[in-house]
Amino acid sequence: MxxxxxxxxxxxxxxxxxxxxxxxxxxxxxxxxxxxxxxxxxxxxxxxxxxxxxxxxxxxxxxxxxxxxxxxxxxxxxxxxxxxxxxxxxxxxxxxxxxxxxxxxxxxxxxxxxxxxxxxxxxxxxxxxxxxIKHPHITHIYSEKELKKEPKKAVSYQISPVTENDAEDIAKLIYRSYGYTYPKEDMYYPDRIIKALKEGKKFGVIVRTDRREAVGYFAVIISTDSNIGEVGEVVVSPDHRGKGIMKMMMKALIDMVKAKGLLGLFGEAVTVHTISQKVNAKYGFKSTALIVGFFPFAKYKGFKHGQQRISVVIDFLPLVERKEVSLYIPQKYKNLIKEIYKNLGITVRNIPVKKIHLKEKSFFKVNINYQFETAVIVIFSYGKDFEDRIRNKLMSFEKKGLKGVYIDLPLDKPFTKKAVQILRKYGFFFAGVMPLFHKERDFLRMQKIYQHIDFKYINTFSDMAQKLKKFVKRDAKEVGVL
Structure with missing residues (x-):
């Protein structure tokens, strides 16, 4: 708020x-x-x-x-x-x-x-x-022995909507499954989970065994600036994986989302493994972007992966039909962007640029995540000061030691075609399309990273995600990042 x-x-x-x-x-x-x-x-x-x-x-x-x-x-x-x-x-x-x-x-x-x-x-x-805000960490509430105790194998599972009373069990489940490595630190603090549920920032489901032990949790985080949600928090207890719990939770969540009238759902599926991407694909999500180095390095139990920042595939599920959109698509990315939209079931009409009228000042929003050491800039309108302000922001970010900068450009503004050329001069390369991400508008995401990323550790599942990986890697090389 x-x-x-x-x-x-x-x-x-x-x-x-x-x-x-x-x-x-x-x-x-x-x-x-x-x-x-x-x-x-x-x-x-x-x-x-x-x-x-x-x-x-x-x-x-x-x-x-x-x-x-x-x-x-x-x-x-x-x-x-x-x-x-x-x-x-x-x-x-x-x-x-x-x-x-x-x-x-x-x-x-x-x-x-x-x-x-x-x-x-x-x-x-x-x-x-x-x-x-000083909230007690789950390890201050329960002993290490209690937290690591795995629920016994179950005869059956029951699923129900998450309530504030489930907060401690969710935090215990996160710790048991990920140790200290889960990237969203708030999930280790029951009070923060309660606060988010009370304020309506998220909703979700929890799965319990026939002994009432929590073994699965999946939540949707509601976007703060658009009528969409993120399938952003998910965990299944290690000994209960492969039992269809993820699929059970996803189906229930989609039903809840539709009832709430959201326009779409997206997921940031980590590329350390393809499990989340496979589940997303099964329920109709389509890959639209590959965000490189978005999260700090974390060790995922049961998976071998390089010690580098974690990349994510953006998978999007439209919940309203859009047959055609008219956009200003940069020439360099025209074919891939049209293919991304086609995969979503949308035809794109590329609007030719005739004349651009710029105001004196650009209007954009900056969100710095100091925990993840990243910044996201959302451009809402362009001004004559665009390049100067971006240059100044980059200098400021470098002084702060940020590891990645991501810029969302509005695809309904003609200057976006020129903005891409400007950003490439500063080492930005293609990430993909962010459908309905801000104010129910579509954006092109560009990205700049300050640490080496080895693409061989980026695992993709869908055909579109694999195309994105090849294209993003090539584009990064062209701007001198790799």
Whole structure:
């Protein structure tokens, strides 16, 4: 959930804003002490902005983000230029000279779990304060012996919708099946699972044996910016694989999704093995993209694979019929994109570009996943500043040490044909099509990676996924990545 607030740079807004952040923090899961620390850090930041950033009237904006594992406050302002690196706090100067310059930022760092400053030139300054929510890990609730105990073989299995009461069993099931290697860390924290279910961020099914022991779990995560869902969390207990549990869960999930009126489902099927891809294919999912190095390296029990970042195949299941779409398809990728759509049962009409009218500024959204060390940029509209802003973003990402950057380009905008040429100059290569992924619109994904990926460890199942693998590898070589 996100809350957006725009405020005047006036001293009268400071205390009400601090009070709101304190109450919001408690509501989102912080203790009273942690909420007080977070609110104090916020107090230091906006007081500095109100008192020193604007010599005259001005305004600043605040975004509050509530994640399962952390809270973030992002403050944007267009006040006077300021470089915190030139105003570092010195305890020695404070004691000997009474010089407390930079002390406010030092307080913010001590009271938060992460404090990030970004100077964006003409776009102003961005401050990001992060506070982690301390939930108990499943290994703090149960002993290692209890967690590793495998349910006995079953005579029969029962499937039911997931409820908040299933959270601990799901976390135990994840740990038993993956150890510490499951890429979605929130699944080891029962409280975070409960929170996601309460807030309607996901729904799913759980499979139990005739002894009521949990052996299967499968959930759909609802997209935050489009009416689609991701079959994004799935696990079957090791000794109960090969019993048809995955298929049972998939069928039940698809029925639930249709009842909720979603337009489509997608899966990020890891390429360490082809099991998930095979299940997806059985239920009508079609491969549309190969995302290289999307997740950090994780060891999957029972599978031999190279020690490199994990790639995923995007499999998509349309739940509404679309017979034809009109898109601006880049010439270099025209044939493959048309084939991807044909595989989805959709005919593509490639719109010729006559004239392009660009606004001054591009409009896009950036999502940085610090856990996965990746960034996804979604372009909604193009401006004359497109190349400059992408170049600046890449410089910023490299400083942060990100391992992969992925850019979604709208296929209903004519400048996408030109944007592909620009991005290839910066080492981006083809990933595939992301159908209905943002605002119910189709996007072309381009990707750039900063670590070597050996394609021989990327396993694909469907004919289309195999074509994508060959094409993506060739395109990566052409831009000098491999």
């Amino acid at each position: 996100e809350i957006h607030i725009k405020l005047p740079a006036n001293e009268k807004v400071i205390q009400p804003s601090i009070d709101f952040v304190y109450r919001w923090s408690i509501e989102c899961g912080l203790s009273e002490e942690e909420a007080a620390e977070f609110a104090t850090a916020f107090d230091e930041l906006i007081t500095d902005i109100v008192l020193f950033a604007y010599p005259e009237r001005g305004e600043f904006s605040i975004t509050l983000k509530d994640f399962l594992s952390r809270l973030e406050i992002i403050v944007y302002e267009l006040g006077e230029p300021f470089d915190p690196e030139r105003h570092r706090y010195s305890a020695k100067k404070a004691l000997s000279e009474g010089d407390f310059e930079g002390a406010g930022f030092e307080v913010i760092k001590k009271l938060s779990d992460n404090f990030i400053f970004l100077y964006k030139g003409r776009e102003g300054k961005e401050f990001r304060i992060v506070k982690n």
